[in-house]
Amino acid sequence: MHITHGETGWIEVVCGPMFSGKSEELIRRLRRAQIARQPLQIFKPRIDDRYDATKIVSHSSQTIEATIVSTSQEIAEAIRSDTRVVGIDEVQFFDKGIVELCERLAGRGIRVIVAGLDQDYTGAPFEPMPQLMTVAEYVTKALAICARCGAPAGRSQRLIGGDTRVVAVGAAESYEARCRRCHVPRIEATTGELFDDKK
Ligand code: ADP
Ligand code: ZN
Numbered sequence: 001m002h003i004t005h006g007e008t009g010w011i012e013v014v015c016g017p018m019f020s021g022k023s024e025e026l027i028r029r030l031r032r033a034q035i036a037r038q039p040l041q042i043f044k045p046r047i048d049d050r051y052d053a054t055k056i057v058s059h060s061s062q063t064i065e066a067t068i069v070s071t072s073q074e075i076a077e078a079i080r081s082d083t084r085v086v087g088i089d090e091v092q093f094f095d096k097g098i099v100e101l102c103e104r105l106a107g108r109g110i111r112v113i114v115a116g117l118d119q120d121y122t123g124a125p126f127e128p129m130p131q132l133m134t135v136a137e138y139v140t141k142a143l144a145i146c147a148r149c150g151a152p153a154g155r156s157q158r159l160i161g162g163d164t165r166v167v168a169v170g171a172a173e174s175y176e177a178r179c180r181r182c183h184v185p186r187i188e189a190t191t192g193e194l195f196d197d198k199k
Helices: 022-035 072-078 097-107 129-135
Strands: 010-016 040-045 055-057 063-065 067-069 085-088 111-117 138-141 155-158 175-178
Touching: 010 022, 010 097, 010 129, 022 040, 022 055, 022 063, 022 085, 022 111, 040 072, 067 072, 072 097, 085 097, 097 111, 097 129, 111 129
Parallel strands: 010 111, 010 138, 040 067, 040 085, 085 111
Antiparallel strands: 055 063, 155 175
């Protein structure tokens, strides 16, 4: 990042679909800050307990220690006075207060790096990501490779039917990365078969 500063903070957003390397990129940026001995704190939401609970784990098995929290308020209360860098993974699972918190931290001179899904499994904006992208200084949109055709993939396909909750945490077998042509926003509820009205 090219801002040199005294006490200026900023917000970096890494967004994209599942398997696009958001966690890898977050871990890469945080690791560099660690190596530079910048005091940092890393958080992830409690809702995401797919993998090792106190670590961020990428699909390519890179890991970094993180503190599990349930709300943006918990992050606010955990921030130490000397912290210079704050990383948050799966930020789309936090309450709306996360936007104000990131702004407040950046306002205090902290580098805030967040990663999260910009779209839910139907392709709709995943709140509060749009707000975070708006107030961020840097937005990186990561893309995966479409599991069907190999095109750049910006969407997450849910492969299991019968569950229409926006927040349904699942591992790799429940989702795959798809391009806009191959993505099917709706899933037939009873059989679990993909309901494809584009065919
Ligand atoms: P995200 O946090 O965006 O879900 P991760 O950083 O956890 O992504 O994982 C990215 C890794 O996922 C890639 O390096 C690759 O090893 C793996 N992967 C699995 N499926 C795909 C795909 N369809 N396209 C790209 N990478 C994939
Ligand atoms: Zn495709």
